[in-house]
Amino acid sequence: MAKPSTRFCLVGVGRAGMVHARNVTRRIMNAEMTALCDANLDALKQAGDELGVTALYTDYREAVADPCVDAVIIVTPTFLHCPIACAAADRKKHVFLEKPMAITVAECRAINEAASQNGVKLQLGFMRRFSEGFLRAKAILDSGDMGRVMIIKSTGRGPGLPPPWIYDIGKSNGILAEVNSHDFDSVRWLAGSDIVRVYAEAANFKCPDAKSDFPDFYDNALVSLRFANGAIGSIDGTCPAHYGYDARVEVLCERGALFIGSTVKPGFSKVTVDDVTVTGKGTVYADAVQSWRDLFKDAYVSELEHFIACLERDESPSVSGQDGLQAVAAVVAANRSIQSGEPVTVTT
Ligand SMILES: NC(=O)c1ccc[n+]([C@@H]2O[C@H](COP(=O)([O-])OP(=O)(O)OC[C@H]3O[C@@H](n4cnc5c(N)ncnc54)[C@H](O)[C@@H]3O)[C@@H](O)[C@H]2O)c1
CATH class of the missing domain: 3.40.50.720 (NAD(P)-binding Rossmann-like Domain)
Known part of the structure; x- marks a missing residue:
């Protein structure tokens, strides 16, 4: 039946x-x-x-x-x-x-x-965890072949102008939350360890209209990370990145490195990675990925299929409310760091 x-x-x-x-x-x-x-x-x-x-x-x-x-x-x-x-x-x-x-x-x-x-059941929408490249990297890291994670760097840049409700950092936690939540979650998942300390710098280059009403608003941010297991890392975020949607991670391990993601649109085969130059007007040598809808098209399906399977089998979703909480805690700490100019311990 x-x-x-x-x-x-x-x-x-x-x-x-x-x-x-x-x-x-x-x-x-x-x-x-x-x-x-x-x-x-x-x-x-x-x-x-x-x-x-x-x-x-x-x-x-x-x-x-x-x-x-x-x-x-x-x-x-x-x-x-x-x-x-x-x-x-x-x-x-x-x-x-x-x-x-x-x-x-x-x-x-x-x-x-x-x-x-x-x-x-509660599942968070961290669809990168259902994306092929991320899953492959996680399996390699978990196999232990590469040794421990030493440095992990994640870039998350959104294509569109931020919606006005995120101008108020107090109400939204800004682009570190809206764009870079995914990065905070995936570096923690890939490193296999909680983020314990952050130091963040931020700037507003692209949304000068937000400055008068929301002087704290930033559209570029760079966060240094310390993990509980001793690994270190960084997250950088920009919104809008005029060339498209950019989600890339580099994981440097004791015995090798993993590179997840590319700015090049899937299926673009005429160039090697060395040839890709991305400009404000578009791309010089290759088509850049334009939207998160395209880059993670199948991952959005897989995450809901997983959720439905968990309901049918009475199992716990692999992306939990605790994962969501840890990402929010790291974002909140990073915003405090931007304001204080000091490193901030992540508190949950
Ligand atoms: N996983 C991803 O890749 C991804 C991508 C984009 C957005 N998001 C997240 O999804 C959420 C929505 O983002 P969006 O870009 O789709 O925003 P949006 O503004 O396009 O859509 C939000 C919708 O919520 C509706 N809404 C507002 N108040 C409501 C209420 N009280 N009751 C019912 N509906 C209400 C609005 O009318 C609007 O249609 C955010 O949390 C965002 O961070 C996730």
Whole structure:
């Protein structure tokens, strides 16, 4: 007998929300989108029309109470993640929560407690962990063949202008949260160790309009990292990077190095890596990857397939609320470091 489909409600039908919605309705087996929720009625109706979903809600409290929903995918602005995730868990809905998990460590704890008290599964949207190159690197590192990780460097640069709600660092934690959460999570995962200390510098080159109202806003950041196991590393972030979407990691080990990712669009075979020069106008020798939607296209499907499999088998998702909390803690520490000009210990 065929397994019953997991019935999803998507909360937040914006850029990333629609990636998940289209995957659920078009690419994933054993899943259906039974309800949609968004505070913007026009966007909600448009998404409903496209996806053929008629249960539409503008209030997330009503959406998570829908008895025809098993699990909620939360893709709203980050400052709403905590109340929506807790409301969903309280209604016994499983939660797939986009990164960053929340704004504060206390909020992350509240989400983890709500999930565990209500016996629901919680998975964070760190899709890099489901991407082929990252998985291959992790398997090599775990095999021990390369020896210990010594230095790990991660670059995360987003293509688009930051949405205005991230101008207020106090409300959003800035691009280190919105763009570089993925880097904070993947370096911790690949190093196999928590980040314990950070030192960060930041600057605003590209969004001068944000300066008058939000003097703390930055669009470029560089963070030095110390891991509990002794490894060291760095994360650099930029938004917008006019040449495209750039997610690359270098892991230097005792007996070799791993290089994950490329600026070159998949399938571009005319050049060697040495030939690639990326300019502000585009590319000189090769086409750069333009969007996270393209680079991690299949990983977005795989992460939801994993979530559904965990629900079906009653297993814990491999990307947990604790992983989300650790990334938020490191981002919060990095923002404190930017403000104080001092290294900051990561506290959870
Ligand atoms: N994993 C990834 O690669 C990835 C990529 C982009 C964004 N994200 C994350 O997804 C989240 C959303 O980002 P986005 O770029 O899609 O934002 P967006 O602004 O495009 O979409 C957010 C949507 O939430 C809706 N919304 C706002 N308040 C609401 C409320 N009270 N109830 C219901 N809906 C509400 C908005 O109307 C909007 O449609 C953020 O946390 C972001 O960091 C993750």
